[in-house]
Amino acid sequence: MSRKLVDRGASILLWTSAALLVLGLLSILAYLMTNGAESMSWEFITKPPRDNMTKGGISTPIIGTLQLVIVSMVFAIPVGVVTGIFFAEYATEGPFTTALRLCVRCLAGVPSVVYGLFGLSLFVVFLNFGSSLLSAGLTLACLSLPLIVTASETALLAVPQDFRLASYALGANKWQTVRKVVLPAALPTILTGAILSVGRVAGETAPIIFTGAAFFTPKVATSLFDEVMALPYHIMVLATAGTHIEQTRPIQYGTVLVLILLVMGVSSLGIILRARLRRNRR
Structure with missing residues (x-):
């Protein structure tokens, strides 16, 4: 009887936690939709910002943001999966391997x-890529590597x-066994780690401020060495550094809503x- 009560209590606790999590997400979406609905339009999605970012889209x-995600994942996924294969299939247990694993786990907790x-x-500075899409993408790749490595190894x-x-x-x-048997069997879980990495990369602001995000540029980056605008940094600019903060308030909420929908x-x-x-x- 006590086991049934414990099982039922645990089930209620888990369902309640899940319901609260979903309720919180729905509340955030409802709040953003309420405040950003007036900005949402086809022009808002397809037009660049104009008039000091107070108009346009x-x-x-x-x-x-999509360019940053693509560049970062092109570098992070192959390196992360290969490192996971090394840890899981080739590395021998010892102080060196333990130290490497510890470094990877610690990197996951480093502030962005x-x-x-x-x-x-x-x-x-050192590689002289300048403030560019390439520099920002490589920085975000480094940020996402610990998660991809851990997910791949697991x-x-x-x-x-x-x-x-x-x-x-x-x-x-x-190698034939790893490539044709083990890796295909593990691919769905590895993909889960990559999906989580994409969500984190798309929402990061601090790494790209220093490496490639532009305050404003009317053109899309056509080269890896061009600066790019990104949704997280654009939100921060509109909310803190703009000259018409109150005027752009609906645009701020609309941009946040688009970012969340994009990640989802x-x-x-x-x-x-x-x-x-x-x-x-x-």
Whole structure:
């Protein structure tokens, strides 16, 4: 009887926590929709800012944010997955491997502004990339690496050992086993880590302030060495550094709403892709 009561109590607690989380998210969305609804229009999505960013739309920051996400993930996903493969399949347990894992875990807790200063020192100054899309994208890639590495290693370790033994029994070597058996089985979970990284990268402000975000530029970046506007920095500019803060208040809420919907949309696409990969694996 006591076990049933504990089980029921735990279930109620978990469902209540989930309901409160969903309620909080819906409350935030409702608040943003209420305050930013007057700004939402096709022109707002497709036109660049104008008149000291008090009119027009946010197409340039939207495209800039997508460019930053793409550049960062192009670098972060391959490096993160390869590092996860090393930890899970090739590294031997010892002080060196333990120290490397500890460094990766510690990097996950480093404040984003520290990554911004690191990117400023390495990419902007030392490598002479300047304040650019490339510098900002590489900085965001460094920011997202710990999550991707951890997710990849965890996913690979979760693949049953029987999969590897069956592959070895058929004559495959270690790399063939990792590439054709283990990695495809772990791919849905690895994709989950990448999705979470995209959400964090799209919403970061501090790293890109130092490395590539422009206060205002009317044109979309056409080169890796151009500066870009980004939605998080654009929101901060409108709320704190603009000359017509009260006048742009609806634009601020509309921009925040677009950013949240953009992150949710990208995450939804990733979830759909992950579900398809799982179905195909079965």
